[in-house]
Amino acid sequence: MLRITCPFCGERDQVEFAYGGDAASVFPDLADADLDRWTDAVFMRDNPRGDHREFWQHQHGCRQWLYVVRDTVTHEIKSTLPAREPRRAAATHEGRKG
Amino acid sequence: MPEQRSALASVYKPGRVGVYDGPAQVVLFERANRTLVQVSGWPGSFRELCRKLETLLACRMPEDGLKAISQGQRSIFRVGPERLWVAGPSDDDLLMRFDGAALGEEAVVTEIGHSRTIVRAAGAEARTLLNRGLPIDLDFTAFPVDAFAQSVIHHMPVLVHRVGDSDFDVYVARDYAVSFWEWLTGAARSLGCQISGPE
Amino acid sequence: MTHYSAFALVRKALGGNRGWSRAWRNAEPKAGYDVVIVGGGGHGLATAYYLAKEHGITSVAVLEKGYIGGGNTGRNTTIVRSNYMIDGNTRFYEKSLRLWEEMSHDLNFNVMLSQRGQLNLCHSPAQMDAAARRGNIMRMNGIDAELLSREEVRRKAPILDFSDEARFPIVGALWQQRAGIARHDAIAWGYARGADRHGVDIIQGCEVKGFVWERGRVVGVETTRGAIRANKVGLAVAGHTGHLAKMAGLRLPIETHLLQAFATEPVKPILDTVVSFGAAHFYVSQDDKGGMVMGSDLDGYNSYGQRGDLPLIEETMADAKAIIPLLSRLRVVRHWSGVMDMTMDGSPIICKSPIDGLYIDGGWCYGGFKASPASGWCFAHTLAKDQPHELNARFTLDRFRRGYQLDEKGMGPTPWAH
Amino acid sequence: MSAQPCRLARGGRIDRSRALSFEFDGRSYAGFAGDTLASALLANGVHLIGRSFKYHRPRGIYTAGLEEPNALVSLRRGGRHEPNVAATTVELFDGLEARSQNSWPALDFDLMRVIDRVSRVFASGFYYKTFMGPTRGAWMFYEKFIRRATGFGTPPLERDPDRYEKGHAFCDVLVVGGGASGLAAALAAGRSGARVVLVEDGADLGGSLLSRPTGGDTDAWLRTVVGELRRLPNVRLMTRTTVFGAYDNLVFGLLERVGDHLPVPAPEQPRQRYWVLRARQVVLATGMLERPIVFGNNDLPGVMLASAGRSYVNRFAVIPGRKIVVFTNNDTAYAAALDLAASGIEVAVVDLRSAVSAELQHDARHAGIALHPGCAVARANGGMHVRSVEVCTFDSAQATIGDAKLRLPCDLLLVSGGWTPTLQLLGQRGAKPVYDEKRAMFVAAEIPRGYRVTGSATGEPGLRLRVASGLKQGSTAAQACGFAVSPDAESVGATFHDERIMTDITPVAAIPDPPDAGYRKKFVDFQHDVGFDDIALALREGYESIEHLKRYTTLGMALDQGKTSSVNALAIAARMLGRPINELGTTTFRPPYRPIAIGALAGPETGLHFKPIRRSPMHELHARNGAVFTTAGFWLRPWYYPKPGESPRDAYIREADAVRKAVGMVDVSSLGKIDVQGPDAAEFLNRVYTNGFDTLVIGKARYGVMLRPDGIVADDGTTSRLSENHYFMTTTTVGAGKVMTFLEYLLQTAWPELRVQLTSVTSQWAAIAVAGPRGRDLVAALVRDVDFENAAFPFMGVRHGHVGAIPVRLLRVSFSGEMAYELYTPAGFGEALWQALSDAGQPFGLVVYGVEALGALRIEKGHVAGAEIEGRTTLADMGLARMASKKKEYIGSALSRREGLIDGNRQQLVGLEAASSAVALRAGAILCEPGRHQGHGIGFVSSVTYSPALGRHIAMGFVAGGMSREGTVIDAVFPLRGEVTAVRVRSPHFVDPEGVRLNA
């Protein structure tokens, strides 16, 4: 069973969480109507064997969306952050893309 | 205000659950006369909001999502990074007067008093009982008095609050209340359980 | 090679069973082939077989990193059916079922196709409507289907929960008599033996680690047993499609997820059909040995780990008991899992890739066992003719960009929810 | 009831003061508390227990533990019937009933035994080679017979009356195994203060110590250690509990057998309890299991593992034979030989090794044991029970066998082929063991993080060292959890003198047949009847990978999962292939460690409690009003309210009709409700809905549609603006959870800069829709503080008022197309509001209606619902293209412009009506051009109802070309019932297309 450490609630069973999939593909800005970029973000995946950046929601807990790095072979969770934080960080560093 | 009807009204039957010798190891009852208000804010201004609440309620605000602050009849849970639940008796005039005006622009107040049913599980085996469905470590070292956790029991979202050495309050969504009650009393059968009248 | 028959069994038994020959040669890799198929599962082996049989292409190697049939072919719940509704899927899966029906004879290898019928249970009027639409499409395409009432379902499988205790009472079912189960290992071994007879090299313990390139074109593979050249390289590696495609620099509309399966102790026959529960994603059949073979949902997160976990195990066991209460005291003797290539619409991909010389057969999700023969048949066609057969014409990679998804479940691009 | 002819007068760990009676195959026997079914049968001289899986060979008791391959019986009756239970794992209770399996007509006379005579035809994989003719579907004919022949025991045919519980547990150190090393580990960890859970499969603690003679120094040690463990409050001892699986992140699945040792579980107690245990460190003290040697007729009743013989005599005071031969390739079996000889039984030892240590020779001579070194048992003789063994000379260096030397008469043959550490749990974690040639055993190689192995599971046979390693590993595990270990933690090291150390073994797995001996059956996997020859055949045919070998022969796939057979199979295959064992590798260990009942894992999630039920605040009232419920997700919703004798169809038609003619009310509390607040709420809604919400004025509601990112319609509902920054959104019942999650996803992952708060308030509000021409009159009669004039409270208006003291939020929205209001009130007032409406409604002709009538009304009005929003349709497909704002982008807008989504050939929503009022329409029908009923047609019928307003069946459906076909007649084809119905395409707005009624 995955035990995910929610930065707010602590280490919890997987059953409290909902999976949100690949966190590496980011939606383009809504104003960006480029079909290829949207196709890429919505349909295409790196699907790595190893570290995978992904979203989980602490659905039955604080309801935060978390940004998790997890190994897809060992299932070991390497890190967990509130999703809005890396996004914020990215926004200030490289300018907001979406 | 008219009286709220308990979601458990149709299934609540004080008395023993199952047959057993000796005293009950768990006592269950509904805490019917409680209410709940949610106050949310934003990262930049949440501290400020908490300070306002502290003045208003004359009590500290919780720092984390692990431990509630209880004072008198009120308990305050930080259910999210910028979100609080304030629980109190249903005639708590302060909670009834909560609104944006009292707390300012940076607060979002949502009345959720009808959305949860609150059940008390008390007694030596209360912890055993809850752990039949609750995936949270209730050991005293990990979950002392006033600790709380939002989690899930048999697919039903719950908030569990330790209110005493062997007393727990469970907040469950109202539409699940009957199923939760059936689960709870079912799981209690092997422990020796008494249902007392609602509080 | 020995022809298999009851007569041969008796004759060889009299000779102390010493007279049997190898089912397939243990081939050593050659320097090059016309076609190299990566992946020795049902799909890869069927492709090799049909390349040789239908297209006369016999300079073919199947490279398998482990042992043939050890991927999802050897770890699935073996349900075979052709009850697909979306145009593009329907006739492909029916072709597959027809190939299944000929397979034992064609291969001279009993794949034990048991057309015992499948019940797709419905628990609400809305589900019955959806089942009707599916069944009608099947019938219009010459595929057998029936809509059963609760009472008719009870006659087929009296051990399902028809009591007042059922949380999701059975309203009716969609029934396909020609659906059923088959022997998982047999199709790998049968196709291997068939392909071998045509001269195909089956090379086990040979993992593809990269591609050999020439002028932007794939002209072979790098393997743990050296480089092997090929005019065309076909991938049929199931859950590893994304991983191999990445070696070729391709991003695919695929995520790898794990799916579990369960087998119980064997008991005398109690369930004569395949049953799929409509109120949860759960399916069960009783195999010929007597064990109940069961499966349910994905574990729900990307994974290449071939092992499942408790949340889904509990869920599956609860499903099993909910639909067949009598299973309560039967015991699970083993549970295992496979890694699957889940596409963004739940339908497969059989096409030329954007890279010259590289062809893809993948995205089978959890439904590719039944597809093995038609997949091999169509992939062989695509490899041989350099263009798709009309049956796999819609299984393209660009359907996502173009907006022609084949979303049988209407789930959208959340593969873990398909 | 008979006496127990094979029970020793003294000794053992049974309770002679508690005599028990039990039945096997209808005969009564006596045993004692503390017996297993196997030991009690042996005490009564019963050795023949069942027939084998494939060849129906007689089988007896082979072991004294859960690794038992042979002695499978059926237990109990009715709903408690259990097939395939190993008699060695059944604790005896009074009145126990057991039956043998797989024989007909009787256990000692089984007709299917003929198969054994022609067994070579049924060699491994025979079914792949036959049953293919004469016709193509021939297998369907043969399969019936095959299925009847296989299958072992019979399944239960009644519902299981027992309950199952689940528990969640947490600890610092988990110790698996309650033998000497496990107890030592638990003690060391426990003394540090760490929270320790020790799990032992058996009923008693002690593991292999319990198989030693009673009264020795180990018993004293055991008492001390267990005594102290019981006193430590931080240590929990769980017996009769199996760790069946080691899962990710040090989470373990445990099964506690609470009531299996009783005739029926104690009152209110469950039969079994499934535990999910999360540990921080784990110590595996799982011991090791003995394995057989393979030789002719080695499956005969009366052949048994040496350690089992030792257990029976010492633990159960049973003498399993009067004249015993022990056949071994190592030292450990001498312990059994000596203990049995000490009970006054005649024992001979046949040892494969020519050189047996002087010490052993001395002990044997002293005990009067005849020793035959350098010899092998080549065959067990006897029909239903071993009568003698054929002993041949054996050259252990070459592993070659000589001629038969002598025939030793005996009635019990004990075998020891070496030991296999129990490493299944490590294997489940993907840590494959490696073969140690010298010790002839698989030992742990890589040890996963958090795991430790101790005791004989490491391959260490000496008791003193096992205890020492247990203490050590217990301490380090506690330390790893941050607990300080006191110096005395390891002070209970055992001081007792050590026993026979297994230093010397001649690793021979199978004894070749002596020259000119003729064909002999030699079994490797007893439970699946897989023999030596089957392995040879599989390898000959190229199934050389160890996994192919397993699958082709079914080796190790039975209930015992090869616990006694897999190492021998490997050794035999390695020898045949001329390759080292390590090169072949092992097959994969998978959970469960021992078979686990489905019911146990389902726990309390069964029957009506399979999934919880969500109930509306008015649920009880509906039930009292005779509602028939239907499911929507976890919700139960009133489907219709039949009057006595009324059919479902009549009921919904009556209900729908009354709404159009007077007024009706329906419970819509299950709709998802989301409170949306914050300065950016308007902007947020603009981004997630296809239409605009910033322009919505305060006090008004608007219908909105959301797309998935891929441009397909996801959900719909109304959203009201309560104040500048406060919106109240509703969603569909089934879509509620998904929508909430997706909105939070967008806010937190994509647009964290938006200041919006979302709260699910689905449970907070009861909701009632009142609809019909007299709806306003009814509502206005109750709500006195709102002006209901059309101008003051127009269509799509939102107001706040009271019914008596009950606060209500009123939305003038309409799903039915009638003049309608949705009334929202806090859930605890829902019943009171419903009752008030109900009471006040009589004069207005109020009817209550369910979701079927709701469906009828919305179809008449052309509103889409779940059958249309089915995950493949676009806004335009549903005729809602006008809702796609052109002024802004929103989620899904970019991809909704893909060519496939704007393809002119897409199927689009239309209304359909039966050409004649006598004809019924059906949902799920396929729409076709007249007479061209092939392929996928040109569309399908999504929703159907009988329209009371139109007096005929009407439908919604999707058809290529959509409304361009208006007025044409096409075929609705339903081959499942052989029906073709002509239908006319028309606007889906069947009733009041201008909206006169709802604006009235």
Ligand SMILES: Cc1cc2nc3c(=O)[nH]c(=O)nc-3n(C[C@H](O)[C@H](O)[C@H](O)COP(=O)(O)OP(=O)(O)OC[C@H]3O[C@@H](n4cnc5c(N)ncnc54)[C@H](O)[C@@H]3O)c2cc1C
């Ligand atoms: C638990 C479970 C239940 C299922 N139930 C059903 C069902 O009931 N009905 C149904 O129709 N389908 C079912 N499926 C799906 C079905 O099993 C698969 O879709 C199908 O077997 C795929 O066949 P394949 O030949 O493409 O893949 P596989 O059989 O997985 O073969 C792919 C092979 O490629 C090899 N490979 C991978 N990478 C490399 C490399 N780099 N080099 C060389 N070789 C490589 C692998 O070792 C593997 O043997 C189920 C799947 C699972 C896991």
Ligand SMILES: NC(=O)c1ccc[n+]([C@@H]2O[C@H](COP(=O)([O-])OP(=O)(O)OC[C@H]3O[C@@H](n4cnc5c(N)ncnc54)[C@H](O)[C@@H]3O)[C@@H](O)[C@H]2O)c1
């Ligand atoms: N002559 C002999 O009798 C002899 C010689 C050499 C070795 N041995 C073996 O040495 C071992 C003794 O060493 P030990 O104290 O380390 O082991 P043990 O066998 O005494 O204890 C292991 C215990 O672990 C329990 N166990 C194993 N897997 C379990 C699981 N998954 N869940 C719950 N319980 C589980 C078993 O029931 C057993 O009681 C014995 O296996 C014994 O047979 C015996």
Ligand SMILES: Cc1cc2nc3c(=O)[nH]c(=O)nc-3n(C[C@H](O)[C@H](O)[C@H](O)COP(=O)(O)O)c2cc1C
């Ligand atoms: C249809 C089917 C039935 C199976 N039945 C059994 C069984 O009765 N006993 C068993 O041990 N394994 C059974 N297995 C599982 C295999 O032993 C094995 O777990 C599976 O092929 C996956 O391989 P792995 O566990 O080696 O990774 C079955 C597998 C399949 C696909």
Ligand SMILES: [Zn+2]
């Ligand atoms: Zn959290």
